[in-house]
Amino acid sequence: MEKKRVLITGAAGFLGSHLCDRFINEGYRVVAMDNLITGDLKNIEHLFPNKDFVFYNQDVSHYIYVPGKLDYILHFASPASPIDYLKIPIQTLKVGSLGTHNCLGLAKEKGARILVASTSEIYGDPLVHPQTEDYWGNVNPIGPRGVYDEAKRFQEAITMAYHNYHKLETRIVRIFNTYGPRMRLNDGRALPAFIGQVLRGEDLTVYGDGSQTRSFCYVDDQIEGIYRLLLSNYAYPVNIGNPDEITIKEFAEEILKLADSNQKITYKPLPTDDPKQRQPDITKAKEILNWTPRISRADGVKLTYNFFKSLPHEYLFK
Numbered sequence: 217m218e219k220k221r222v223l224i225t226g227a228a229g230f231l232g233s234h235l236c237d238r239f240i241n242e243g244y245r246v247v248a249m250d251n252l253i254t255g256d257l258k259n260i261e262h263l264f265p266n267k268d269f270v271f272y273n274q275d276v277s278h279y280i281y282v283p284g285k286l287d288y289i290l291h292f293a294s295p296a297s298p299i300d301y302l303k304i305p306i307q308t309l310k311v312g313s314l315g316t317h318n319c320l321g322l323a324k325e326k327g328a329r330i331l332v333a334s335t336s337e338i339y340g341d342p343l344v345h346p347q348t349e350d351y352w353g354n355v356n357p358i359g360p361r362g363v364y365d366e367a368k369r370f371q372e373a374i375t376m377a378y379h380n381y382h383k384l385e386t387r388i389v390r391i392f393n394t395y396g397p398r399m400r401l402n403d404g405r406a407l408p409a410f411i412g413q414v415l416r417g418e419d420l421t422v423y424g425d426g427s428q429t430r431s432f433c434y435v436d437d438q439i440e441g442i443y444r445l446l447l448s449n450y451a452y453p454v455n456i457g458n459p460d461e462i463t464i465k466e467f468a469e470e471i472l473k474l475a476d477s478n479q480k481i482t483y484k485p486l487p488t489d490d491p492k493q494r495q496p497d498i499t500k501a502k503e504i505l506n507w508t509p510r511i512s513r514a515d516g517v518k519l520t521y522n523f524f525k526s527l528p529h530e531y532l533f534k
C-alpha cells in the first residue's frame with residue numbers, strides 16, 4: 217500500500233521536529249517545512265538520510281507550493297515563546313493568520329485533512345479554572361501577547377470557517393505548556409531558562425513572586441495527544457496538556473533539588489499580561505481520544521535535564 221504523506225510546518229522547531237520523528241516512525245512520508253526563524257535544522261538533521269523525509273525551506277506566510285499528494289497537514293509554524301513574539305511580532309501575526317490561510321488553501325487543493333496548533337493562550341488570563349474548551353477566554357488584544365493570542369484566535373476562526381463552508385476536514389489542538397528535549401535554552405520559557413541557569417551555575421530568575429501557576433506536559437505525551445486527535449473524527453478544539461498544576465516558585469525549587477544545587481532564586485518583575493493561573497481541563501481528550509498524560513513531571517523534568525546536561529558545555533551559553 218502506498219505510504220501516506222504528511223506536511224509538517226514549523227518542522228525544525230521543538231514540537232514540529234518531534235512530530236517529524238513520530239510520523240516517520242509510524243511509516244509516513246514526511247514533507248518538513250520551516251523558514252528557520254526560530255527553528256533549527258539540528259532538530260531534524262538526523263532525518264535527512266531517510267528517503268521518506270524531505271525538507272523545504274519556505275515561509276508559510278507566503279504562497280506555499282508542495283508538489284505531489286498530501287494526506288495530512290499539521291500547521292505548527294509559529295514563534296511560540298513570549299520573548300520570540302515580542303522580538304518578531306509581525307511575523308507572529310502573519311504566520312498565525314496568513315500562514316494558516318495558506319495551509320488551509322493547500323489542504324483544500326490537495327483534499328488533505330489539516331490539524332492546526334492552537335494554544336492555551338487563546339484563554340488569555342483565564343477567569344475560569346481549570347480551562348474547558350467552551351470557555352471563550354480573557355485576552356488583551358493590544359498587549360504584548362496580543363500578537364500571538366489574537367493570531368491564534370483568528371486561526372481557530374478561519375479553520376472552523378473552512379470546515380463549515382468548504383467542508384474541509386479540520387482538527388484544532390489547544391496546546392498547554394509543553395517541555396522536553398530540543399527546546400531552546402534561551403527562548404525565555406520557564407523550564408529551559410531554569411535548566412540553563414542551574415547548569416551554568418547562575419541564580420534562577422523567577423518573575424513576580426512566583427505564585428502564578430502553570431501545568432507542564434512532557435513532549436511525548438503531547439505528541440501522542442496530537443497524533444490521536446489528527447486520526448479522530450472530531451473537528452472542534454481539544455485541550456492537550458497535563459493538569460498537574462504548580463506555582464512557578466515551586467517549579468524553580470524542584471529544579472534546584474533535582475540538580476542538587478544550592479544556587480538561589482532571584483525575583484524579577486512580572487511581564488505584562490502574564491497569566492496568573494493555567495490548568496487544562498482534559499475531560500474531552502480523555503473521552504474522545506482515550507488520551508491521558510503518562511509521564512509525571514518528576515520523570516519528564518529529569519529526562520529534559522539529563523538531555524541538556526549531556527550537550528557540549530558551550531551549548532549552554534548560546
Ligand code: UDP
Pocket residue numbers: 297298393404405406407409410421422423424428430464486487490491
Ligand atoms: N518565568 C519565570 N522565569 C523565567 C521565565 C519564565 O518566572 O526565567 C515565568 C513566566 O513569567 C510565567 C511562567 O514562568 O509566569 C511560565 O512561563 P513560560 O514562558 O514558560 O510560559 P507561558 O507564560 O507562555 O505560559
